[in-house]
Amino acid sequence: MRVLYLAPNIPVPGTHGGSTHVTQVHRALQRRGHEVLLLARTGSTEPGVLPLGTDLFPVYKHLVPAYYFARALAAVRRFAPDVVYERYSAFGLGIAFGRALGIPSVLMTLDRDASPLSFHFAERIVATSDEFIPARYRPKVRLVHWGVDVAGLSPEGAAAVRQRLAPAGERIALYTGSFHRWHGVDALVEVARHWDGPPLVIALVGDGPDRARIERLARSATRARVVSTGRVPHADIGAYLAAADVCVAPYAPARHPLFRVHGMNRDPIKVLEYMALGRPTVTIDIPRLRALFQPEEHVLLYPAEDARALSAQLRRLLDDPALAKKVGDGGAALVRERYSWDHHAEELERIFLEAMRREPVTPP
Structure with missing residues (x-):
C-alpha cells in the first residue's frame, strides 16, 4: 500500500x-x-x-x-x-x-x-x-x-568507548536519551553522591532542557564519577550500550503532568534498546513495565525516585555476574521475539x- x-x-x-x-x-x-x-x-x-x-x-x-x-x-x-x-x-x-x-x-x-x-x-x-x-x-x-532496531544496534567500537569513559577500568552504568525532569536522571547523580560499591562511572549520553541542571548537580558527586557526553549519533549508540556493565532508565512519572494523572503508559524505547544488546537493565517499578517485562528475569525494578533502592539494584548486578548475565540474556531474548x-x-x-x-x- x-x-x-x-x-x-x-x-x-x-x-x-x-x-x-x-x-x-x-x-x-x-x-x-x-x-x-x-x-x-x-x-x-x-x-x-x-x-x-x-x-x-x-x-x-x-x-x-x-x-x-x-x-x-x-x-x-x-x-x-x-x-x-x-x-x-x-x-x-x-x-x-x-x-x-x-x-x-x-x-x-x-x-x-x-x-x-x-x-x-x-x-x-x-x-x-x-x-x-x-x-x-x-x-x-x-x-x-x-x-527497537535490533539489527541496527551494532556493538562495534565498544572497546574504544569503554576506554574513553572508564580509562582506569571502572564499571560503567549508562543512561541514554533526552534530558527532561520526568526522566529522573538526578537519581543517578544521587547514586554517585553516596555510592559505596566498586569504582563506578555513571555515563549520561544525550541532551535536553534538563541537562545543564543535571551537570551542575553532578559537580557535587564524589563517590562515583559522572560523565556527560552530550548527543551521540544514533548509529553509534550500540557501541555505548555494549560498553556498559549496566544500563538505567530512572523515570520519574510524578513529574510529568499526564503520567501523574493517568500513569506512565508508554513503551520505553530506551529500555528496549538496552535489552536488545543484552545489557542488564534497571528501571522503575510501575504497572506498565511489569506488563511488558518479568522482574528478575528481564529487568530489575525499583521504586521511582528512590535513589537508595536504585543504588542497591545496581550493586546487585555489579556484584553478581550470574544475575547480570541472566537478566541481560533474558531481556535480549524477549526483545528479539516480541519488540x-x-x-x-x-x-x-x-x-x-x-x-x-x-x-x-x-x-x-
Whole structure:
C-alpha cells in the first residue's frame, strides 16, 4: 500500500526518541514492501522524506494543518496515498489530507495532546494505552507495542568507548536519551553522591532542557564519577550500550503532568534498546513495565525516585555476574521475539487495512 506518514516537527533521522520512532517506523514499513511518503522536519535527509516541517510551537499548533496542507498538497497528490498515518503532533493535518483525497486517516498518539479533529474523524487510533484517550473514542483505539532496531544496534567500537569513559577500568552504568525532569536522571547523580560499591562511572549520553541542571548537580558527586557526553549519533549508540556493565532508565512519572494523572503508559524505547544488546537493565517499578517485562528475569525494578533502592539494584548486578548475565540474556531474548520495529510494522499494516476497508468501529 501507499502510506502518507505525517510527522512535520520530527527530524529524520535524529537523536531523540521521537526521531528514532519515526525513522524506524518509516523504514520498517518500507521493508514490508509499502511505499511511504514521510512529511518531516526541514533538514531531514532520510530517503523518501518530504522535508517541509518546523519545530512545534504550542501557540501555533492548531494552524499547522493549513500551513503544511498548502505547501505539500501537490506532492501528496502525485504520490496518491491509500491511507494517511498522522503523528499526534501534526494536529489534524491527516484529516485535511484524508478529506481532500477521499482516503482514511489513522492517528498515532502518546497522550491527549492531539487535535480534537483527529480524535473525532480518524478511522482508527494507534496507542500503547487507552487510559488517557477520551472514553467516546476508545472503540477506535488499537493497542500496539513500540519496537527497537535490533539489527541496527551494532556493538562495534565498544572497546574504544569503554576506554574513553572508564580509562582506569571502572564499571560503567549508562543512561541514554533526552534530558527532561520526568526522566529522573538526578537519581543517578544521587547514586554517585553516596555510592559505596566498586569504582563506578555513571555515563549520561544525550541532551535536553534538563541537562545543564543535571551537570551542575553532578559537580557535587564524589563517590562515583559522572560523565556527560552530550548527543551521540544514533548509529553509534550500540557501541555505548555494549560498553556498559549496566544500563538505567530512572523515570520519574510524578513529574510529568499526564503520567501523574493517568500513569506512565508508554513503551520505553530506551529500555528496549538496552535489552536488545543484552545489557542488564534497571528501571522503575510501575504497572506498565511489569506488563511488558518479568522482574528478575528481564529487568530489575525499583521504586521511582528512590535513589537508595536504585543504588542497591545496581550493586546487585555489579556484584553478581550470574544475575547480570541472566537478566541481560533474558531481556535480549524477549526483545528479539516480541519488540522489534518489524513486528510493530505488521501491527500497523493490519490497522491500515482495517481503516481502508472502512469497517464499523468495534472493540479490538
